[in-house]
Amino acid sequence: METSNKALTFSLKKLFYIWFIIGITSFGGGAITQFLIQDKFIYEYRWITEEEYTTIIGIGQITPGINTLAYTILIGRKLAGFRGSVLSVLGLVIPSATITLALSAAYLSVNQYPVVQNALKAAFASIFGISIITNWRNIRPILRHGKQEGLLPLFSFLLIIVITAILYRVFNFSVILLYLIGSCAGIFIYKFIIKKKPRLPK
Secondary structure: OOHHHHHHHOOOHHHHHHHHHHHHOOOHHHHHHHHHHHHOOOOOOOOOOHHHHHHHHHHOOOOOOHHHHHHHHHHHHHHHHHHHHHHHHHHHHHHHHHHHHHHHHHHHHOOOOOHHHHHHHHHHHHHHHHHHHHHHHHHHHHHHHHHHHHHHHHHHHHHHHHHHHHHHOOOOOOOOHHHHHHHHHHHHHHHHHOOOOOOOOO
């Protein structure tokens, strides 16, 4: 019951506090930040759903600049409009920028030591493991939705993933072009496969 009450309680003060906590604990870059965003907003406070977060990621991926900043603005706007966006950005950026400056200065004075290099390699391995979990969380709603629509739409979405990877890795397609191709493929799947699929009567 206590978790349920917390999940339903929202305030601008709490929104800023959550982003502040994410800002001071998101060591490891975008994958760690996404992991913390998912934990706080989806699973702990339940202010957004997995499907809503997947949509936010989709919008953030096609905007120029830093993706994490785009997610922050979009989540803040969804929860509390313009004020929510401003407070979210301030809560994330102020502590993380301060810590980044301090750590960068400290790293420059110790980066020549082998123990520091080995520690960074081990940290990267941990971050890679967390990024796998984060990406699985991101793709899970897409796969779930595709499964609900049937095997053909699900297979089509998986095919888009594979073809995109091949075009990028083998043929060096630009990211913008891949976004356009993926978007067109998604529209085609919806219009000619999902929408045309006969619906069972309720």
